[in-house]
Amino acid sequence: MAGFQALIKDCVTGKDGESYDVGRVLWVVGALSFLGLSIYAAFKSHTFDPLSFGTGYGGILGGGGAGIGMKAKTEPDA
Numbered sequence: 001m002a003g004f005q006a007l008i009k010d011c012v013t014g015k016d017g018e019s020y021d022v023g024r025v026l027w028v029v030g031a032l033s034f035l036g037l038s039i040y041a042a043f044k045s046h047t048f049d050p051l052s053f054g055t056g057y058g059g060i061l062g063g064g065g066a067g068i069g070m071k072a073k074t075e076p077d078a
Helices: 002-012 023-044 050-072
Strands: none
Touching: 002 023, 023 050
């Protein structure tokens, strides 16, 4: 479990590994809520469109990656 917690912390913190990056945290929250709502819709209405899911999830990942890439120049070195 400690390895998983370290992985999550590495995903949501900046280069120094201690300061949380708002953009990364919101990216993770958005991705988890997108997955949760998709699973909920699949179980409640029994309809699931994988093409729409893939397009939406790709947009979330692409936008998050672009935001992190643009902000990378402003982070202090570890």
